[in-house]
Amino acid sequence: MPTRPPHYRCLADDIEQKFRSDEYLPGQQLPSVSEIGELYNVARSTAYRAVKELHERNLIYGQQGQGVFVADS
Template identity: 40%
Template sequence: MDELLEGLLNKIKSGAYPPGSQLPSGRVLADEYDTSQSTISRAVARLRAQGVLVGRPGRGVFVAEPPRR
């Protein structure tokens, strides 16, 4: 799962998934990273706990906006 987390964080940092953008579905990510949807769910939950991602019920998972200064 470390490679998955690193891959998602790299895409966020590189701007492939900019702040406010919606992540692809768990199925798409599972295919992209050649892993199970449950592994994707665990990785997304970890990034949500870290404040990197935010869930919006009924809409999906989005990259968190950076904190305003």
């Protein structure tokens, strides 16, 4: 029986799909971790791990005091 990926990875995949469909454009600021948690009705820790996953995929970058932004493709 195949195992399901962790919830944070599914969330990261969903956000990545929004990049690919141009819902979020390069350079555009993403919602905060708290806002992502509220939008997806998940715990802040799950939203944080999803954002971390996107960063590890080099799909986003952070700017101190500014927020997190979509990286150029």
